[in-house]
Amino acid sequence: MRSNLPIGLAAGAALVAGAVMSAPASADQTLRVVMHSDLKIVDPIWTTAYMSRNYGYMVYDTLFAMDANTDVHPQMVESYEVSADKLTYTFTLRPGLAWHDGSPVTSADVIPSIQRWGSKDSMGQKLMEFVADMQAVDDRTFKMVLKEPYGLVTMSLAKPSSNVPFIMPASVAATPSSEQISEYIGSGPFVFDVENWKPGDTVLFTRNDNYQPRSESPSWASGGKVVKVEAVEWLSVKDHQTAVNSLIEGEIDYIESPPNDLLPLLEGDENVALKVINPLGAQFMFRLNHLHPPFDNVKIRRAALASINQKDFMQATIGDPAYYKECAAMFICGSALATDAGADIVLKSDFELSKQLLEEAGYDGTPIVIMQSTDVNVLNNLGPVAKANLEKGGFVTDLQAMDWQTLVARRAKREHPSEGGWNVFMTSWTAADILNPIMAAGFNAGCDSAWFGWPCDEKMEGLRDAFARETDAAKQKEIAEQIQIRAMEVVTHAHGGQWYRPVAYRSDRLDGVLDGPVSYFWNISKK
Amino acid sequence: MYGFLMRRLAATIPVLGMVALFVFLLLRMTPGDPAAVLAGDNGTPQQIAEIRETLGLNKPIPVQLGIWFSNLLQGDLGQSYFFKKDVTELILLRVEPTVALAITTLVITVLIAVPIGVIAAYRHGTWLDRCVMGFSVLGFSVPVFVVGYILIYLFAMQFKMFPVQGYKELADGFFPFIHRLILPSITLSVIYIALIARITRASVLEVLGEDYIRTAHAKGLPNRVVLLRHALRNAAVPIVTVIGIGVALLISGVVVTESVYNIPGLGRLTVDAVLGRDYPTIQAVILVFSGVYVLINFLIDLTYSFLDPRIRY
Numbered sequence: 001m002r003s004n005l006p007i008g009l010a011a012g013a014a015l016v017a018g019a020v021m022s023a024p025a026s027a028d029q030t031l032r033v034v035m036h037s038d039l040k041i042v043d044p045i046w047t048t049a050y051m052s053r054n055y056g057y058m059v060y061d062t063l064f065a066m067d068a069n070t071d072v073h074p075q076m077v078e079s080y081e082v083s084a085d086k087l088t089y090t091f092t093l094r095p096g097l098a099w100h101d102g103s104p105v106t107s108a109d110v111i112p113s114i115q116r117w118g119s120k121d122s123m124g125q126k127l128m129e130f131v132a133d134m135q136a137v138d139d140r141t142f143k144m145v146l147k148e149p150y151g152l153v154t155m156s157l158a159k160p161s162s163n164v165p166f167i168m169p170a171s172v173a174a175t176p177s178s179e180q181i182s183e184y185i186g187s188g189p190f191v192f193d194v195e196n197w198k199p200g201d202t203v204l205f206t207r208n209d210n211y212q213p214r215s216e217s218p219s220w221a222s223g224g225k226v227v228k229v230e231a232v233e234w235l236s237v238k239d240h241q242t243a244v245n246s247l248i249e250g251e252i253d254y255i256e257s258p259p260n261d262l263l264p265l266l267e268g269d270e271n272v273a274l275k276v277i278n279p280l281g282a283q284f285m286f287r288l289n290h291l292h293p294p295f296d297n298v299k300i301r302r303a304a305l306a307s308i309n310q311k312d313f314m315q316a317t318i319g320d321p322a323y324y325k326e327c328a329a330m331f332i333c334g335s336a337l338a339t340d341a342g343a344d345i346v347l348k349s350d351f352e353l354s355k356q357l358l359e360e361a362g363y364d365g366t367p368i369v370i371m372q373s374t375d376v377n378v379l380n381n382l383g384p385v386a387k388a389n390l391e392k393g394g395f396v397t398d399l400q401a402m403d404w405q406t407l408v409a410r411r412a413k414r415e416h417p418s419e420g421g422w423n424v425f426m427t428s429w430t431a432a433d434i435l436n437p438i439m440a441a442g443f444n445a446g447c448d449s450a451w452f453g454w455p456c457d458e459k460m461e462g463l464r465d466a467f468a469r470e471t472d473a474a475k476q477k478e479i480a481e482q483i484q485i486r487a488m489e490v491v492t493h494a495h496g497g498q499w500y501r502p503v504a505y506r507s508d509r510l511d512g513v514l515d516g517p518v519s520y521f522w523n524i525s526k527k
Numbered sequence: 528m529y530g531f532l533m534r535r536l537a538a539t540i541p542v543l544g545m546v547a548l549f550v551f552l553l554l555r556m557t558p559g560d561p562a563a564v565l566a567g568d569n570g571t572p573q574q575i576a577e578i579r580e581t582l583g584l585n586k587p588i589p590v591q592l593g594i595w596f597s598n599l600l601q602g603d604l605g606q607s608y609f610f611k612k613d614v615t616e617l618i619l620l621r622v623e624p625t626v627a628l629a630i631t632t633l634v635i636t637v638l639i640a641v642p643i644g645v646i647a648a649y650r651h652g653t654w655l656d657r658c659v660m661g662f663s664v665l666g667f668s669v670p671v672f673v674v675g676y677i678l679i680y681l682f683a684m685q686f687k688m689f690p691v692q693g694y695k696e697l698a699d700g701f702f703p704f705i706h707r708l709i710l711p712s713i714t715l716s717v718i719y720i721a722l723i724a725r726i727t728r729a730s731v732l733e734v735l736g737e738d739y740i741r742t743a744h745a746k747g748l749p750n751r752v753v754l755l756r757h758a759l760r761n762a763a764v765p766i767v768t769v770i771g772i773g774v775a776l777l778i779s780g781v782v783v784t785e786s787v788y789n790i791p792g793l794g795r796l797t798v799d800a801v802l803g804r805d806y807p808t809i810q811a812v813i814l815v816f817s818g819v820y821v822l823i824n825f826l827i828d829l830t831y832s833f834l835d836p837r838i839r840y
Contacts, residue, residue, distance in 0.1 A: 040609035040803070041565065048567030048574075122571065162569050178577050180611055198620060199610040200799050201791035237692060237789045238798070245679060246691045246789075375802075402558065405804055408568065409560030412575050433569065441569060451571060 029230040029526055031510075034243045035519070036257035038236035039203045042192070043180040045117050048162035050430070054518055057221065058205050058232070059186035060166035063091065063110065064158035065222035068279075068515055070336050070435060072158040073222040075214070076105070076167060076187075078140075086149040086471060093140040096212045099169055100185045107136035112173035114144075114157070114165060120177040121163035123439045126468055127156045151471040152438060159439060160221060160517050161432035189213070189225040189522050190232060203234040205521075218523050220516040228512065228525035240377070247272060247504055253526070254505040256519045259377045260318055266504045273507035276500045277515045280332050280431035281325070284313055284382065284496025285442060289423050290455045292416050294368070299361035301491035304368075304424075306354040307393025308386065310346055310497035313426075316381040318499045327498040330484045331440070332431045337477055342485035346494050354393030367398040369417040371410060371425040375403045382426040382496070390424075411452040425452075426496065432517030436476075437464050437483045442493040455492045535828065539821045546817040550810050551595060555588050561608050561804040582608060595810070604814075605807030607800075614811040617796060624694050625792035627704070628784065629777055631712035632719060633770075640720040641766070644727025645754055651732060659724055666721025671780050675714040675787035682710060692789035711788040715780045719773055726769045730762035737761070763834045771827035778816055 035054065041047045044056030065075040074080065078094040097105035111134045118124035118131070130150040136142045144153070157165055167173075167187065175181045184192045190205035197203055213224035235252060237243040244262050246252045248269050258266060258274075266272045286308060294300040314324035326347055329338035368390060372383025387399045398417075402410070407425060415421040434440035441451040445460035463486060467479040487493070505513055512523040562578035563570065579585045583594070598605060604614040647659035683691045689710045695703040734740065735758055743753045782794035793812060800808035831838045 038799070047565055048569035049565075050568070052567070120574070162567060178581055182611070198791060199607075199612060199617060200796060201620075235693075235789070236791075238786050238795065239789065241676065242679075242692045242787060242789055245684060246693075249684060249687075249691050251691055251693065403802070405560075405564050405802060406558040408570075409558065409563040409804075412560070412563055412572050427568065429569075441571070449573070 031229045031232045031254065031521060031524060031526060032252040033232060033234050033254040033519075033521070034237045034246070034252055034256065035234050038200050039234060040199070041180065042184055044166055045120050045163055045177060046180045050162060050518075053162045053164055055192070055203070056164055056166045056186075056188075057518055057520060058188060058190040059184065059192045060168065060188045061097075061186070061225075062158065062164060062166060062221065064154050065220065066158045066160045066432075067219035067222045072154045073216075075158075075222060076110075080154075087146045089144040089146075089153055090137070091142055091144070094212070094214075095140070097187055098210050098212075099187050100191045100208060100210075102210065103169075104139065105167065105187050106139040106170075107142035108139075109170045109173065110142055110167055111136060112170050113167045116168075116173045116175070116177050117163060117165040121159070121165070122441060122444070123152070123156050123159055124163065124165065126438055127153065130468075148469070149471055150468060151476060152436070152468055155436070158222075161430055161439075187211075189227045201236055205232045205234075207231065213522075218514055218520075220514075221518070221520065225520075225522040227522045229521075232521045244504075247506065250506060250509075253510055254503065254513075254519075256503055257501055258504045260320065260323060260501065261377075263320070263323075263502070263504075271506055271508040272504055273513075274502040274504050275513060276323075276502045277513065277519065278431065278500065278517050279515065280334055280435075280517065281498050281500040282428050282430045283327075283332060283434060283498050284310075284317075284426060284428050286313075286386065286426055286494040286496050287411075287424065287442070287453045288491060288493065289417075289421065289453050291414060291453075292421060292423065294361075294363055294366050295423055297361050298490060299357050300363055303354040303357035303361070303363070303393060304390060304395070305345055305488070305491050305494050306350045306357065307389045307395065308346065308494060308496070309349040309389065310495070312349075312385050312389060313382055314497040314499055316385045317378055323501065324497055324499040327495070330443075330487060330495050331435055331437070331480060333498055335431070335435050336473075337436055337480040339477075339481045339484060341481045342488045343495070345488060346496070349389055349393070351393045354395075358394045363394070365396045367396045368423045369421070370397055370399045371407050371422050372399055372401045373404045373407050373426075374401045378428060378499075378501070379404070379426060386424060386426060414454070428499075430517055431498075436467070437480060438468055443483060443487055445490070445492055453493065455490065457486070457490045457492070460486050460490065460492065535825050539818070539825070542821055543814060543817055547596070547599065547810065547814055548592075550813045551592055552588075554804075554806050554809060555591075557804075559804040560584070561806060564803050565608060595807075604811040607808050608805050609803055614807050617808060618793065618811060618815060621791060621793045621796045623696060624785070624790045625781055625794060627697070627708055628711055628715065628781060628790060628792060629774075631705075631708050632715045632777060635712050635716040636719045636723055637770070639716070640723035641727050641759075643720075644724040644766075645731050645759055647724065647728040648731035648735060648758075649750075649754060651735075656728075659728065663721040663725045666717045669717070671714060671718060671783045672787050674717050675711070675784060678710050678714055679787075692787075694788075694790045694792075707788075711784050711790060714787070715777065715784045718780060719776065722773055722776070723766065723769060727762070727766050730765045731758050734758045734762045760834065764831055764838075767827055767830050767834065771823050774820060774823050778820075 037051050039051045039055050041052045044052040061076050063077045064072050066072055076093055078092050080091045082089055118128035130146050132147045133145040169185055172181050172183050184194050189208055189211045191208050193204040193206055207227045207230055213226045216223040218224055240259050243255050244265055247255055266274055288295045288301055310326045318324040327333035328340040328343040330343055331337040370383050370386055373379040383399055387397045390397050411425055413421050417423050437443040444450045445455040445457035447456035463483045467476055470476045509527050511525045514520045514523050562575045565578050566574045606613055607617055643659050647656045650656050679691055682688045693707055695707050697704045740757055743757050782798055785792045785794040797812045
């Protein structure tokens with residue numbers, strides 16, 4: 001028995017190994033993608049979750065879309081006219097638009113879609129404040145009548161990130177915005193294969209053969225959405241290392257968000273390309289709670305601003321300078337509204353100024369409760385850096401580590417920090433969410449209606465209102481500059497630096513990966 | 528025997544009831560809010576409040592508990608907050624990968640652990656025994672995910688024998704099914720083999736010193752017969768007990784293994800539900816795991832009487 005056992009085991013292992021040798025993968029026309037998370041909610045209006053937004057871009061289309069220069073172009077709309085008094089917008093839909101079931105897209109679908117989005121999204125709500133009426137003229141034409149001129153009509157309808165004003169069939173758009181939709185028909189370039197959806201595992205989209213793309217070249221979400229593969233499969237791979245190994249081995253084609261610390265593994269593979277598809281990147285946000293001491297005192301908020309600096313945040317989280325940029329512009333360097341006015345304080349820490357401001361404000365040493373997320377790779381190190389810099393600036397801090405889901409629940413609490421509330425948290429916004437002061441939630445200083453942190457400043461609200469009403473682009477930029485200066489004066493929040501994360505894909509197989517704030521899967525062909 | 532069966536089955540009801548109550552209350556005491564997760568990272572306070580109301584999360588906890596228990600008694604495990612699907616449906620989708628992984632792991636474990644445990648006991652004090660014990664210590668000490676990464680690096684990335692990740696249903700064919708299960712099963716079985724081999728060695732070693740083993744040898748029975756028919760069978764009760772207890776170990780290992788190998792099983796469903804605070808799913812999955820655990824212990828109790836005729840209920 002003793003002598004036979006090892007031989008038997010070895011023979012068995014050899015047999016198994018021989019039997020399971022991998023067969024070469026057959027080339028196919030399904031794009032296999034690992035997204036940054038798995039798709040949970042299939043209603044991109046009901047939630048602001050980025051995965052639902054990305055799903056929306058597959059299944060639905062938009063009236064307008066933004067290009068790489070952040071200019072707005074018609075998408076489902078063929079043409080539009082604005083009356084001389086700037087109060088009536090008349091839109092005409094492109095001919096041939098159809099839902100996935102073959103029925104035509106009409107004005108009767110568009111109006112309830114805008115209304116549902118407008119009841120949920122902050123930029124949509126602002127637009128709806130100005131809309132007096134929307135009416136269908138015929139199947140392809142509808143009018144939007146405003147109460148007074150509004151400078152962001154087409155910009156709102158081209159909003160590139162959550163919530164995107166996707167157009168849905170009238171029966172689906174009739175669903176109250178407080179409820180999730182239960183039909184998944186769109187008119188976009190892909191069809192959601194709901195029968196083969198395995199929640200938490202795979203999402204399958206097939207090419208919409210009836211989709212009629214625009215003739216222009218694609219640029220971000222604008223232009224021709226020509227689908228060049230038969231299907232796109234989103235795989236939910238939770239483990240980043242597994243996803244990276246899988247890409248290197250060619251089991252998948254594309255990773256939407258490989259973590260920065262694994263990029264060197266991918267850089268070393270000649271068949272894998274890393275591409276920053278979103279040249280505007282993302283921006284860290286340092287958010288203060290205005291409700292409770294000590295940050296109910298503007299001087300102490302200014303002291304916090306003086307203590308931090310962008311470079312420390314980005315070195316600790318991103319590391320490689322190729323993937324971050326110090327940028328004083330709150331509306332993103334490289335965007336139409338970019339300006340350094342009043343905001344260069346975030347570029348360099350001034351601990352002496354911080355201490356001086358704290359002394360003037362009579363800071364009593366109340367510990368600052370900093371909420372630190374520990375399970376979102378790119379946010380993990382922000383908390384300790386904030387703690388170190390605030391302490392150098394004279395603050396006493398209490399860094400509390402928690403998972404991201406606990407943080408998002410706790411940041412909604414208005415209680416005092418000693419009763420479960422908070423003073424500071426840090427997050428990140430994709431640039432497409434913060435390109436102007438109406439879409440960027442951080443600038444809302446409407447007290448109770450403001451985003452978490454609840455800043456309260458009448459002057460800021462007045463400036464935002466003026467920005468929204470202004471129809472001249474040059475004047476809008478001037479107002480945006482004043483808004484940035486005011487944001488730094490009252491410290492609604494601070495911007496912690498601009499950073500970039502490339503997508504990773506098999507360069508030996510894929511062509512036509514597009515730039516954009518979202519991963520778009522049209523235009524990609526598979527060899 | 529029939530009375531024993533009925534008593535044991537009846538005893539599972541209060542056990543599962545207590546588990547249900549405990550899990551429900553524990554989740555409500557845990558920080559986090561499913562409404563905040565559902566609203567998305569850019570969700571406003573108003574949107575979160577609206578979702579809380581829609582889901583009934585703003586109701587008092589005793590009311591929520593009453594509703595859940597009432598539905599549970601009617602066989603309704605609830606609906607996932609995220610997927611808008613019945614939790615029962617989600618669980619059924621995930622059962623096959625986890626059961627497949629557990630069965631292949633158990634088969635690999637028993638096929639390897641019991642023989643090496645018996646051999647180690649039989650060759651007690653030799654280099655073979657020390658090797659088995661050394662492997663056992665190593666198997667216990669190395670975390671499951673480390674074993675997983677090492678096996679992936681060697682057998683998937685270097686030798687190209689297996690895929691890095693993924694799962695194929697049995698309906699897609701036996702070869703692709705088993706091909707993708709081998710590495711995860713070996714990964715998961717390492718710690719289990721370490722445990723069972725040690726117990727087998729200890730049990731067999733103890734039995735080998737008994738008078739009846741000496742008698743069997745004196746009768747001139749071959750070593751193989753003495754070991755398998757007399758020693759192993761008499762040592763089987765503690766081994767089977769540990770295999771049963773080890774199912775709990777298996778369940779915790781499944782969570783990690785399924786993540787590393789991207790297997791869409793119950794382990795990953797549990798992790799996703801916990802991270803998203805999907806209360807109905809967490810409650811249901813833990814109830815299912817508890818039920819399985821109770822059932823396995825029950826089956827093990829029954830097995831004793833087959834292994835040892837002296838045990839009667």
